C-alpha cells in the first residue's frame with residue numbers, strides 16, 4: 001500500500017495576488033481562511049472583492065474549521081508535469097461553512113476516495129517557500 | 140415580424156490546412172496565414188476583398204496584404220469570435236470578414252501536458268490540475284448525481300473516434316474502429332477519463348470567411364447561414380473549483396454543470412427552432428462526458444439522461460442526432476490552443492454543403508455547432524442552416 005503524500009518536487013507554486021495574500025498568510029500560520037460577508041453572513045472563496053451571495057464588499061477574513069466532505073474527485077495518472085508523483089487525487093471539498101475549494105488528497109490510498117468522504121485540512125510547507133493546504137480523511 | 144438579425148450574413152469560405160501531431164517548419168502565424176488563403180480561395184474571393192479580420196493572425200493578414208484600414212475583432216477563440224464577425228457584417232461595420240487561426244510549434248515539452256491545458260493559477264497549479272482533471276471533476280459529480288457510467292461515456296468516445304477513423308484528413312484517420320471496451324482498456328489519464336476519452340494534441344490551421352448575403356451569387360460555394368448563436372460563461376476557466384452546482388443570481392434555475400443551456404435557448408429562439416429541428420450535432424468533444432452533458436444541457440434529453448441518450452443509437456451515423464462527424468478533437472485534430480474551437484463550425488458548414496468527407500448526413504438542413512465545456516466554465520453555441528433566415 002502507498003499512502004498519498006504532498007507533492008514535494010519542483011511543482012508550479014502559487015504566486016499570491018493582492019486579493020489572496022491573507023489566504024496564503026493563513027496557510028503559513030496553519031489556518032485555512034475564507035471570507036465571511038458582514039452583510040449576509042455568506043462565505044466566499046476564492047478570495048474576492050464581492051460577496052458571492054449578495055455582492056456586498058464588506059468581507060472579513062475568518063478561519064475555517066478545516067473540515068468538509070468530498071464533493072467531487074479525480075485520480076490523475078498522467079501528471080501535469082514530470083515533477084508530480086502519480087497517482088494524485090484532486091478534490092473539490094465542500095467545507096462545513098458552505099464554501100468549496102480545490103486541493104489534493106493525502107494520508108490514504110488513492111482508491112479510498114469517494115463523494116461524501118469526510119476530510120480535514122492539513123498543511124505542507126513546500127521547500128519552495130509556500131505552505132499549501134491538503135486534505136486527509138477525518139479519523 | 141422583423142427581419143432576422145443575421146439575414147444579411149453568409150458563410151462562404153472554409154479551409155483546414157493539413158492537421159498533424161507535429162507540422163514541421165510551421166508556427167502559429169505561418170499555419171494561420173495558410174488557412175486564411177485557403178478559405179479565401181474556397182470562397183472564390185481575393186485577399187483584397189477582405190475588409191474585416193478576427194484575432195491575432197487576422198491582424199497579420201491585414202498587414203501583409205496591406206488591406207488596412209480594416210475592421211478587427213480582438214476575439215481569438217471559436218464561436219464568440221465568429222459571432223463578432225457575423226455582427227460586424229449584420230451591422231454594416233464590415234462587408235467581408237476573415238477569421239483565421241492556427242497552432243504549431245508551441246508544444247515542445249512533451250513530458251508535461253500541453254501548455255494550453257495547464258494555466259499557472261495560484262489555486263490549481265500546485266495540485267497538478269490541467270484540463271482533463273478539471274473536466275473529470277464535473278463528470279464525477281454527474282456520475283454521483285445520476286449514476287452515469289464509465290461504459291456510457293466510453294461509448295460516446297468510440298462513436299466520435301470512429302467518425303475520425305473514417306475521415307481521410309483526420310490526424311487519427313484509419314486508427315479505429317473502436318468499441319467502448321477498447322476505450323475502457325486504454326490507460327487511465329484522469330479518472331474517469333481513459334486516454335481514448337480525451338482530446339489529442341496536434342497542430343494545424345483553420346479559417347472561415349463571411350460576407351454579405353447579397354454577394355453570394357458571385358461566389359464559388361453554396362452559402363451557409365447563421366440562424367442563431369449564444370455564449371455562456373461563468374468566469375475564468377481553470378482558476379476556481381469546477382463546481383457542477385456553481386450558480387448565478389440572474390438565472391438561479393441554471394448551474395455551471397449545464398453551462399450552454401442559456402446560450403442554446405437564445406440560439407434556438409433566434410432561429411425559431413428547437414432540438415428536434417437539428418440534423419447534425421457538431422458538438423465540441425474535449426472529453427467523452429461532454430458529449431452526454433451537451434445533449435442534456437441543450438434539451439435533447441432530460442437531466443441525467445445523457446448516458447442513456449448516447450447509447451440509444453441516436454448519435455451514430457444514421458441516428459436522429461449524429462455527433463461530431465469528423466472525429467472532433469479526439470480523432471480529427473485539436474490544432475494547437477485555439478483552432479479546435481473553430482473546427483465544429485467548419486464541419487457544420489461542410490455538412491450543410493453536403494461535402495463532409497466522413498459521415499455526411501443526407502439532406503442536413505440545420506447544424507448545431509458548439510465550443511467549450513463544463514470544466515472550462517463556458518459553452519458557446521451557433522446554429523447554422525441552408526436556408527437564408
Ligand SMILES: [Zn+2]
Pocket residue numbers: 037038039040041042051052053054055056
Ligand atoms: Zn453577502
